[in-house]
Amino acid sequence: MREIYYEQIKAAVKQCVLKANLELPEDIEAALRVAWAGEDSERARGLLQIMLDNAEMARQQRMAICQDTGLVAVTISIGQDVHIVGGDINEAVNAGIREGYQEGWFRKSVVTDPLERVNSGDNTPAVIHYELAAGDHFIITVLPKGAGSENMGQLTMLKPAQGWEGVRDFVVKVVKEAGGNACPPVIVGVGIGGNMEMASYLAKKALLRPINRRHNKPRLAQLEQELLKMVNRLGLGPQGLGGATTALAVNIESYPTHIACLPVAVSLGCHATRRSSCEL
Numbered sequence: 001m002r003e004i005y006y007e008q009i010k011a012a013v014k015q016c017v018l019k020a021n022l023e024l025p026e027d028i029e030a031a032l033r034v035a036w037a038g039e040d041s042e043r044a045r046g047l048l049q050i051m052l053d054n055a056e057m058a059r060q061q062r063m064a065i066c067q068d069t070g071l072v073a074v075t076i077s078i079g080q081d082v083h084i085v086g087g088d089i090n091e092a093v094n095a096g097i098r099e100g101y102q103e104g105w106f107r108k109s110v111v112t113d114p115l116e117r118v119n120s121g122d123n124t125p126a127v128i129h130y131e132l133a134a135g136d137h138f139i140i141t142v143l144p145k146g147a148g149s150e151n152m153g154q155l156t157m158l159k160p161a162q163g164w165e166g167v168r169d170f171v172v173k174v175v176k177e178a179g180g181n182a183c184p185p186v187i188v189g190v191g192i193g194g195n196m197e198m199a200s201y202l203a204k205k206a207l208l209r210p211i212n213r214r215h216n217k218p219r220l221a222q223l224e225q226e227l228l229k230m231v232n233r234l235g236l237g238p239q240g241l242g243g244a245t246t247a248l249a250v251n252i253e254s255y256p257t258h259i260a261c262l263p264v265a266v267s268l269g270c271h272a273t274r275r276s277s278c279e280l
């Protein structure tokens, strides 16, 4: 049995949230540069240039990429041969977020109760997902997600007969309805299959995959490319002010489902989609 300590987890989460909020992932920055080169509109190019300059300044000056430093979704992929020592794993994750958000001077954006709405004061608790599998690995991935894009996500339960056309129409509708609210160019995370909660989880998980990597199933990879073209034909462009780049990528994740179900969820990541990962 491999032992992993509370303090190791706390330190790793702290470093992850600092990195995520200060350094735009390389694949997203590269995609913004490609988008800049492909835009004809001066306004769209200007907006993309501001996004690139902003990312550079955040990295250099150690300031948050965006003022909305989000509610942190944490995914922990853990091997069943791992034993956590020295404290509660959830506490360790939240302690790391608390310290990271304090040190980085990041905005505290979490309320303790969705209706009473009192700020927790330290950006905890996180939303934590565990993926348990064989082995002794321990991989932490953080996704601090701002509300502008998060609020634009949607879930639907299609009829199986609606098939790919139904999925396609729903995804395009969600991006269109989001307009400029999700701070495009967006990354479109699509979860297909499972049940209600699994589809939503898959959509969020899809945002964790680097956007220069297509799905390993050729059929889904092809659908990702098709959907990207359709979404970009909407012409929303950077910040919803027009242009060729409404989305930088469409990432799909799927899972087996019931014979009578076709759940589809869409989670939109903004141009400042922040994620960071580390392995203990």
Ligand code: SF4
Pocket (backbone or CB within 6 Å): 066, 067, 068, 069, 145, 146, 147, 148, 149, 150, 181, 182, 183, 270, 271, 272, 273
């Ligand atoms: S959607 Fe993204 S870029 Fe826009 S305000 Fe929220 S975190 Fe910032």
